[in-house]
Amino acid sequence: MTQRLLVYVPPHPLIKHWLGVVRDVATPSVLFRSAITELGRWLTYEAARDWLPTQDTTVQTPLAACPATFVDPQVPVAVVPILRAGLGLLEGAQTLLPLASIYHLGLVRNEETLEPSCYLNKLPEKFDPQTRVLITDPMLATGGSIMTAMAELTHRGVDPALTRIICVVAAPPALQKLSAEYPGLTVYAATIDETVNDRGFIVPGLGDAGDRIFGT
Ligand code: PRP
Numbered sequence: 001m002t003q004r005l006l007v008y009v010p011p012h013p014l015i016k017h018w019l020g021v022v023r024d025v026a027t028p029s030v031l032f033r034s035a036i037t038e039l040g041r042w043l044t045y046e047a048a049r050d051w052l053p054t055q056d057t058t059v060q061t062p063l064a065a066c067p068a069t070f071v072d073p074q075v076p077v078a079v080v081p082i083l084r085a086g087l088g089l090l091e092g093a094q095t096l097l098p099l100a101s102i103y104h105l106g107l108v109r110n111e112e113t114l115e116p117s118c119y120l121n122k123l124p125e126k127f128d129p130q131t132r133v134l135i136t137d138p139m140l141a142t143g144g145s146i147m148t149a150m151a152e153l154t155h156r157g158v159d160p161a162l163t164r165i166i167c168v169v170a171a172p173p174a175l176q177k178l179s180a181e182y183p184g185l186t187v188y189a190a191t192i193d194e195t196v197n198d199r200g201f202i203v204p205g206l207g208d209a210g211d212r213i214f215g216t
Contacts (some may be wrong), residue, residue, distance in 0.1 A: 005160070005169065005179035006186040010046040015039065019190040022168060022206045029215040033088060036138060036213060039190055040092025043166035044134065047188045048096065051132055051164050052057060052077070073099065074130050082107055082137035082149055083120060089136035098135070105152065107145045114200040116145040116213070118152075124138040126157050133163045138209040140167050140187070141196045143174030150182055160185040168209070169193050169201045 021035040023026055052076045059068040077097055081090040083106040093098065106120030125131070132152060140146050146165065154160060161184040170189040173196055178185055195203045206212070 001124075003183035005175065005183055007175060007192065008046065008186070008188050009191060010043070012042060012046070014104065015042050015046075015190050018042070022209075022212075023204065025207065027212075029212060032130070032212045035086035036171075036209070037092045039138075039168055040089030040136065040166065043089070043094060043168075043188050044093040044096045044188065047065050047134060047164040047166055047173065047186070048094065051134075051162070051186075052097075053132070061163065071099075076101065076131040077134070078103055078131050079134045079136065080105055080123070080149065080153065082135065082145060084108075084215060085138045086136040088209065088213040089138060089168075093134060093136055093166070100134070105149055105150055109145065109200060111199075114142050114144060116148050118148065121152065123152055123156055127153070129157050129159055131158060131162065133158050135163065135165045136167075138168040139202060139205070140165070140170040140174035140178075140189075141169075141175035141200055146174055147177050150178070154182075164188060169202050169205050171196045172194070 018035045018038045053072040054069045056069050058065050062192045077100040079100045080103050081087050081094050104122045107116045107118055109116050160182040163185055165187045168190045170192050193202045193205055197203050
């Protein structure tokens with residue numbers, strides 16, 4: 001079977017609601033932050049469906065023995081927030097995945113060339129090949145940052161088929177690059193927007209997510 005990049009836009013009313021809030025230019029920083037946290041929570045909930053490994057066992061209820069399914073504690077789970085803006089989605093993700101290890105990756109785009117550079121890399125030298133990896137970054141625009149992140153991860157043994165990206169707004173250039181290089185990867189986005197302008201901003205997008213989260 002040919003593998004393809006999977007991109008899901010979950011048709012969830014709460015995802016739509018919080019997307020509307022973060023798009024609105026009138027939303028103040030404090031509300032923007034909590035809306036991004038909510039999106040992190042709901043997108044992680046959706047992404048975990050067929051991704052988080054479980055194991056079947058039995059438990060004894062007060063009345064009888066019955067089958068039970070638990071999250072498998074043996075399989076490592078990692079969350080990789082792309083700084084800065086990916087930190088906004090981290091809290092919601094961490095709430096749902098309390099046992100996950102968090103590996104920060106700091107990437108910033110040059111405002112003229114739009115090329116990303118790495119200023120912080122807390123990734124381990126090698127990942128267990130079974131590790132489930134969740135990348136958080138609200139914006140996939142030209143795709144430079146997410147492609148850099150994926151290259152850093154796959155060089156360290158991460159399997160793209162076991163990787164999920166959660167983002168708020170994805171744009172075609174980033175999705176095309178991911179599709180060409182990483183078939184088998186899965187992206188969960190609150191929406192897919194049409195274009196990236198010549199300054200590297202997604203249109204209509206939501207502006208600069210990092211600046212709006214941190215008020216800088
Ligand atoms: C933004 C955004 C993504 C990246 C997307 O980060 O949060 O990481 O740009 O753009 P790309 O797909 O064209 O690479 P930015 O570099 O502005 O840094 P920040 O998160 O610190 O604001």
